[in-house]
Amino acid sequence: MKTIDELLAEGVAGKRVFVRADLNVPLDGTTITDDGRIRAVRPTVSALAAAGARVVVASHLGRPKGAPDPAFSLAPAAARLGELLGSEVAFATDTVGESARATVAALTDGQVAVIENLRFNAGETSKDDAERGAFADQLAELADLYVGDGFGAVHRKHASVFDLPARLPHVAGGLIATEVGVLKKLTEDVARPYAVVLGGAKVSDKLGVIDHLLEKADRILIGGGMAYTFLKAQGHEVGISLLQEDQVPAVQGYLKRAEELGVEFVLPVDVLVAHEFPDLKTKAPAHPTTVAADAIPADQEGLDIGPATRELYAAKLADAATVFWNGPMGVFEHPDYAEGTKAVAQALVDSPAFSVVGGGDSAAAVRILGFDENAFGHISTGGGASLEYLEGKTLPGLAALED
Numbered sequence: 196m197k198t199i200d201e202l203l204a205e206g207v208a209g210k211r212v213f214v215r216a217d218l219n220v221p222l223d224g225t226t227i228t229d230d231g232r233i234r235a236v237r238p239t240v241s242a243l244a245a246a247g248a249r250v251v252v253a254s255h256l257g258r259p260k261g262a263p264d265p266a267f268s269l270a271p272a273a274a275r276l277g278e279l280l281g282s283e284v285a286f287a288t289d290t291v292g293e294s295a296r297a298t299v300a301a302l303t304d305g306q307v308a309v310i311e312n313l314r315f316n317a318g319e320t321s322k323d324d325a326e327r328g329a330f331a332d333q334l335a336e337l338a339d340l341y342v343g344d345g346f347g348a349v350h351r352k353h354a355s356v357f358d359l360p361a362r363l364p365h366v367a368g369g370l371i372a373t374e375v376g377v378l379k380k381l382t383e384d385v386a387r388p389y390a391v392v393l394g395g396a397k398v399s400d401k402l403g404v405i406d407h408l409l410e411k412a413d414r415i416l417i418g419g420g421m422a423y424t425f426l427k428a429q430g431h432e433v434g435i436s437l438l439q440e441d442q443v444p445a446v447q448g449y450l451k452r453a454e455e456l457g458v459e460f461v462l463p464v465d466v467l468v469a470h471e472f473p474d475l476k477t478k479a480p481a482h483p484t485t486v487a488a489d490a491i492p493a494d495q496e497g498l499d500i501g502p503a504t505r506e507l508y509a510a511k512l513a514d515a516a517t518v519f520w521n522g523p524m525g526v527f528e529h530p531d532y533a534e535g536t537k538a539v540a541q542a543l544v545d546s547p548a549f550s551v552v553g554g555g556d557s558a559a560a561v562r563i564l565g566f567d568e569n570a571f572g573h574i575s576t577g578g579g580a581s582l583e584y585l586e587g588k589t590l591p592g593l594a595a596l597e598d
């Protein structure tokens with residue numbers, strides 16, 4: 196993979212450089228609730244601008260349905276990027292239309308523009324190669340060079356990620372280079388013990404990574420909504436907790452294989468339960484109770500790991516040399532269910548292990564709960580992308596930058 200440093204050494208002054216970034220930040224209306232992804236790509240953008248490039252930054256945000264939708268506008272992200280760069284950032288109100296063409300044509304050396312959400316165009320995510328290719332052709336007209344730096348999207352075979360680099364001289368940006376370097380450390384010559392903490396909402400999202408990491412990890416700790424499918428697989432009733440009944444056989448298979456391989460699976464021993472899912476808007480007190488993991492009442496749901504589990508997990512992480520964590524331990528968005536996620540974050544801060552946090556919600560949780568990002572080995576900007584990398588899959592956006 197050619198790097199941005201090589202490109203900068205060759206010189207980019209006066210060149211139009213398309214930066215495929217990942218500005219897919221969580222929004223509350225038009226307010227950005229976590230700007231981590233924008234901060235992560237800022238060094239790439241500012242290095243190009245400082246070298247005199249005319250920088251065209253592009254990204255997706257959310258899942259609009261292939262047509263403009265103001266709820267998914269990149270305007271707030273563009274404004275934030277401008278604040279971080281300390282300079283005016285131009286904004287095009289479309290992707291490849293009149294506004295984009297005029298905005299790019301008006302750029303002077305060292306200036307930055309953001310074009311509107313790539314997913315406002317159906318060609319971006321199309322499964323049809325020709326439709327994607329046609330959109331990539333239009334995007335290619337906006338630039339002379341391509342820098343791939345949207346790590347959070349490299350697992351997508353999308354026009355701006357996969358087809359566009361085939362049409363322009365391309366390099367990997369600094370963020371992608373960092374992310375790939377970190378993920379290599381989690382797959383090759385891993386320092387042991389290697390502990391993996393998995394949580395979040397859906398087991399089915401994470402089965403592939405469990406499958407692959409069973410061969411690599413020494414210990415796998417399970418929390419979050421997916422823990423209930425594991426508890427069910429062990430024969431416990433889980434009340435009205437999040438449950439993916441259809442995944443129970445697969446989970447039973449993993450538990451069995453882990454035993455054969457000598458991998459330690461650690462499941463919650465206690466959980467916080469309540470009769471209903473908390474109100475995340477008002478954050479009204481939820482008054483949960485703590486119960487043993489094998490005694491969840493039939494009419495209640497588990498929403499966080501309990502205090503004994505927090506201690507158990509902290510102990511299981513204290514002597515690890517490498518930790519990968521994906522997925523919150525509970526519904527951390529509500530303060531009554533944030534303690535489990537906090538405890539795991541604190542355990543990583545306290546442990547000398549090389550710790551990597553992956554996953555959009557997990558990374559946001561760490562920052563929203565007030566932890567210092569620098570206390571972790573690395574906070575990945577990619578959820579699905581880092582998981583698919585760890586599953587050993589070929590990522591289209593990385594493959595496209597290789598040749």
Ligand code: ADP
Pocket residue numbers: 394395396397400418419420421437497498499521522523524525526527528553554555556557558578
């Ligand atoms: P990531 O983005 O880090 O990969 P996920 O998207 O898989 O994480 O899951 C994050 C979501 O999981 C959060 O919104 C959180 O509220 C939810 N969650 C965690 N624990 C539970 C639970 N016990 N029941 C329901 N949802 C949960």
Ligand code: MG
Pocket residue numbers: 554555556578
């Ligand atoms: Mg998520």
